[in-house]
Amino acid sequence: MINDIQARTLLTTIKEPDSWFGLKYNLNLYRGCQHQCIYCDSRSECYRIENFNEDVLVKTNAIDLLRVELPRKRVKGTIGFGAMNDPYMPLEAERCLTRQALEIVADCQFPVHIITKSDLVVRDLDLLSRINRVYAAVSITVTTANDELAKKLEPGAPSPSRRFAAMRRLRDAGIVSGVTLMPVLPFIEDDDAALEALVAHAAASGALYILAAFGVTLRDRQRTWFYRQLDRLFPDLRRRYEETFGERYSCQSPRSRHLDDLLSRLCVHYGIQRRMPFYTPPAETLIQPRLF
Numbered sequence: 098m099i100n101d102i103q104a105r106t107l108l109t110t111i112k113e114p115d116s117w118f119g120l121k122y123n124l125n126l127y128r129g130c131q132h133q134c135i136y137c138d139s140r141s142e143c144y145r146i147e148n149f150n151e152d153v154l155v156k157t158n159a160i161d162l163l164r165v166e167l168p169r170k171r172v173k174g175t176i177g178f179g180a181m182n183d184p185y186m187p188l189e190a191e192r193c194l195t196r197q198a199l200e201i202v203a204d205c206q207f208p209v210h211i212i213t214k215s216d217l218v219v220r221d222l223d224l225l226s227r228i229n230r231v232y233a234a235v236s237i238t239v240t241t242a243n244d245e246l247a248k249k250l251e252p253g254a255p256s257p258s259r260r261f262a263a264m265r266r267l268r269d270a271g272i273v274s275g276v277t278l279m280p281v282l283p284f285i286e287d288d289d290a291a292l293e294a295l296v297a298h299a300a301a302s303g304a305l306y307i308l309a310a311f312g313v314t315l316r317d318r319q320r321t322w323f324y325r326q327l328d329r330l331f332p333d334l335r336r337r338y339e340e341t342f343g344e345r346y347s348c349q350s351p352r353s354r355h356l357d358d359l360l361s362r363l364c365v366h367y368g369i370q371r372r373m374p375f376y377t378p379p380a381e382t383l384i385q386p387r388l389f
């Protein structure tokens with residue numbers, strides 16, 4: 098069900114330096130996500146999103162809040178879209194909150210980083226190009242290049258083929274763009290051939306970088322949901338997960354070290370970076386001391 102809600106605030110400031118994406122601020126225009134990835138961490142109890150598997154909440158006053166909050170920010174840092182949900186889930190085509198928020202970001206000349214699994218992002222290429230006079234980056238999450246497998250794991254999201262095609266368009270427009278390869282599900286997505294195929298697709302799509310984490314994090318009701326989906330989609334795998342990881346939060350692929358080395362070699366081969374280029378503020382004009 099889609100429900101409208103009112104938010105009290107929108108922009109949050111990130112206190113610690115963010116080593117993945119270089120973010121200074123975060124915003125979420127929706128609560129819940131229609132992509133319904135079976136491994137999604139937003140189901141965890143700590144985020145207090147009830148009915149994650151059914152409801153999406155729309156922050157109807159988000160744009161008014163952003164219009165007030167953003168001009169008050171004195172530090173010009175990168176604003177992250179997509180921490181807790183996908184800013185380009187299907188509903189965005191109709192509600193256009195992400196597009197309206199980007200208009201404000203462009204007017205205020207702030208840098209932006211978007212993380213998404215949807216090719217709907219290319220709808221906003223005009224705005225991203227404007228923002229890119231400062232800095233615009235779009236990380237496209239692809240956990241497998243196999244469209245059939247993705248349909249099982251990320252049932253509400255566009256196929257990886259469509260995501261790669263979107264990346265091509267972004268790169269052709271000069272937008273900083275690469276792949277977030279996370280999570281990589283142990284025993285499902287962590288084989289060499291899958292990684293090789295994914296990197297080849299990323300290279301053909303012009304990816305500047307691949308940010309990878311070879312494993313998945315699991316806790317409380319997120320784990321419960323994930324295991325229920327494993328029972329349905331991959332009978333027997335649940336037992337393997339339980340035997341390998343027990344109650345652990347961080348479930349790294351037993352092959353993670355090997356895959357990390359392989360990814361580094363593939364990236365060298367294709368000329369792809371393992372880190373993304375962050376926004377760097379222009380150097381402050383130095384005021385020369387008057388000597389005489």
Ligand code: SF4
Pocket residue numbers: 130131132133134136137138139180181182183214251254
């Ligand atoms: S796209 Fe991201 S936020 Fe949405 S369900 Fe998938 S993992 Fe969760």
